[in-house]
Amino acid sequence: MKKIITVCAVQQACNQNRQINLDFSIEKIREAAALNADLVILPELHLDPYFCQNEDYDHYDLAQPIPGPTCELLSALAKELGIVIVSTLFEKRAPGLYHNTAVVFDKDGRLAGKYRKMHIPDDPGFYEKYYFTPGDIGFKPIETSIGKLGILICWDQWFPEGARLMALAGAEILIYPTAIGWDPQDTADEQERQLNAWITIQRSHAVANGIPVVACNRIGFEKAPDSDKGINFWGNSFIAGPQGEFLTHANATEPQLLLYTIDKAKSERVRQIWPYLRDRRIDEYSNITKRFID
Numbered sequence: 082m083k084k085i086i087t088v089c090a091v092q093q094a095c096n097q098n099r100q101i102n103l104d105f106s107i108e109k110i111r112e113a114a115a116l117n118a119d120l121v122i123l124p125e126l127h128l129d130p131y132f133c134q135n136e137d138y139d140h141y142d143l144a145q146p147i148p149g150p151t152c153e154l155l156s157a158l159a160k161e162l163g164i165v166i167v168s169t170l171f172e173k174r175a176p177g178l179y180h181n182t183a184v185v186f187d188k189d190g191r192l193a194g195k196y197r198k199m200h201i202p203d204d205p206g207f208y209e210k211y212y213f214t215p216g217d218i219g220f221k222p223i224e225t226s227i228g229k230l231g232i233l234i235c236w237d238q239w240f241p242e243g244a245r246l247m248a249l250a251g252a253e254i255l256i257y258p259t260a261i262g263w264d265p266q267d268t269a270d271e272q273e274r275q276l277n278a279w280i281t282i283q284r285s286h287a288v289a290n291g292i293p294v295v296a297c298n299r300i301g302f303e304k305a306p307d308s309d310k311g312i313n314f315w316g317n318s319f320i321a322g323p324q325g326e327f328l329t330h331a332n333a334t335e336p337q338l339l340l341y342t343i344d345k346a347k348s349e350r351v352r353q354i355w356p357y358l359r360d361r362r363i364d365e366y367s368n369i370t371k372r373f374i375d
Contacts, residue, residue, distance in 0.1 A: 084346055086227045089113040089121045090297035090339040092318040092331045099128050107158060113338055114162040119227050122167040124299040125235050125260040126181065131312060134305040136211040144173035147184060147195060160190030165225050169234055169258045181213045183232045183258060185223045194223035198234040199243060206264065206305065206312055220246035228253040228345065235259045238283050248290035253345055255286055259298040262314035276315055284325035291352040293343050294321045300334055323351040
């Protein structure tokens with residue numbers, strides 16, 4: 082298993098039709114492979130505009146089975162290029178049963194595993210509970226030829242429990258495909274607070290677990306159906322090291338390939354000098370499974 086891997090996050094707009102969005106993703110995967118990337122991560126639900134801004138049963142037509150047509154295409158691409166690919170898809174598991182699901186294709190084209198989004202938001206502009214059933218696979222890393230990948234999706238990134246459980250199960254890197262942005266009606270100060278909170282919480286997962294984090298977001302304004310409102314997706318994709326340090330960081334508006342070569346031995350060294358896993362008081366944590374302590 083490789084100790085040194087080159088990781089790539091594709092920051093892109095997803096506000097065109099499915100074919101245009103997919104063609105752009107494929108183009109960037111090929112560019113990353115030409116730059117010797119071992120792993121390429123795409124934003125959350127990168128095939129389509131973010132359809133969860135309203136509740137419309139016609140959007141269920143966007144879902145597809147896993148494996149299915151997009152899986153077949155990405156599987157063949159991973160095998161052709163000898164690269165690991167992380168994509169998230171609107172999964173049709175059964176009639177009336179749908180998930181927001183990450184799929185991982187190994188360098189030989191094999192479907193290495195999948196992860197179903199566990200935490201499902203329901204907020205103005207993010208009506209995901211209408212579409213997605215919470216995941217039932219658990220917080221299990223996906224084993225690949227380049228290591229164990231801890232895939233979590235968007236709203237999952239705010240919860241330290243998910244990151245910790247992935248790390249405890251042996252994840253060597255945490256990966257967050259994301260679709261998050263601003264309400265353009267918010268003040269500039271409020272937008273800055275939200276962005277800083279998003280960056281800080283994910284960097285804290287790197288620190289608390291002593292492993293790198295990759296956050297891969299989309300960009301661009303996407304208008305809500307039948308409204309002048311919408312979401313301005315804020316980009317700012319980044320890769321952070323095991324002490325939370327920025328290794329590379331995208332801007333808010335441009336498509337970008339973020340590449341960085343990670344030495345996994347550094348994570349082991351960081352865990353030796355900051356031994357959080359050693360010093361956890363697991364004998365006193367039973368209340369963490371309660372909703373609230375009265």
